[in-house]
Structures are given as structure tokens and as C-alpha cells.
Amino acid sequence: MVGTTAIEWTDATWNPITGCTKISAGCDRCYAERFSERFRGVPGHPFEHGFDLMLRPERLLAPLSWRQPKMIFVNSMSDLFHKGVPYAFVDKVFDTMEKADWHTFQILTKRSSRMRDYVNKRYASSIAPLHVWLGTSVEDGSRKSRIRHMQGMNASIKFLSVEPLIGPMGNMDLEGIDWVI
Secondary structure (H helix, E strand, C coil), rough: CCECCCCCCCCCCHHHEEEEECHHHCCCCCCHHHHHHHHCCCCCCCCCCCCEEEECCCHHHHHHHCCCCCCCCCCCEEEECCCCCCCCHHHHHHHHHHHHHCEEEEEECCHHHHHHHHHHHCCCCCCCCCEEEEEECCCCHHHHHHHHHEEEEEEEECEEECCCCCCCCCCCCCCCCCCCC
């Protein structure tokens, strides 16, 4: 089943991972945490474990069954590049995205250095496929290093989410950045 969404810049969500931990001030009012914690302890609910990091291998192949092309936000309820997500699991997510090339996948992370390292290793002699968009959140000027991580990545489409905007950004070098939300 396609995860429906009210997010204006995407059509659907796919969450092969749920849960996360905070790494910066941009996480302080996390919508995903607030939503999932409401269901902590509800037996059988997808968020029975609240916002604890959970790998969901049973969801890995879901986009392959969605025949209608979609713009898919990957892990709207988590961060694919969380340190608790093994690279072997990230590989499986990327394997599915590569196979489901009729969709466009949007990956957004606050852990941009881990994403850069992974992507540059996986695509050492090429670039990430055009239908896999890679992005990072930059909530204030103190996090602009994430932009440099994106600029150094072997990706076809690189984007930034400047939300939640919690402080001044100052000048931003957007060279090589394709899209800003």
C-alpha cells in the first residue's frame, strides 16, 4: 500500500525504517516523533514501539508493486542514514530503488556525511541514478557543512530542505544543488 501524504513536494511515502534519535536543534520539534509516540504501547499498531529505531524488512519491496509512477519520500518517519541502520540494510533500500526506476525517490537526511560516504562508495565509478534524489536538511547557518557534503556526492539530483528554519542561514553556496525546499 502506498503511504499517502499531505507533504506538498511529494506524492507518497515509503518507510522501510521507522524511528530515529535527535542529532541537532532541527530535530527538537520532530513531527514523526510526536506522531509515533502517540501510539507507543498500542498492540499491533505500526508504531507500537513509538519512535524507537526499527528496521522494517517486510516493507522493502513495496515500491515494486506500485505500478503508477510516483514521487516517493523515503523514510518520512526516520532517517535512512541513522548510525543504527546497517549499510547492508541501506543496500537493500537502494537495490529496491534501482529496480523501481519508474518512480522518483527522495531521500532526506540530517546525517549528510554518512550519506555522502555511502553514496560515493556505492557509485564510486558512476553517479546515483537520476530517479534517486538525495537531500539534506539545513536548519540554520551552523549546519551549512551539510551543503558541502551534498556538493561532494556522486548524485544526479541533490537537494536541500531549509526547514525547520530556526536561525539565520547567511550566504549559502548552492553550486551543484538542484532544488531547495
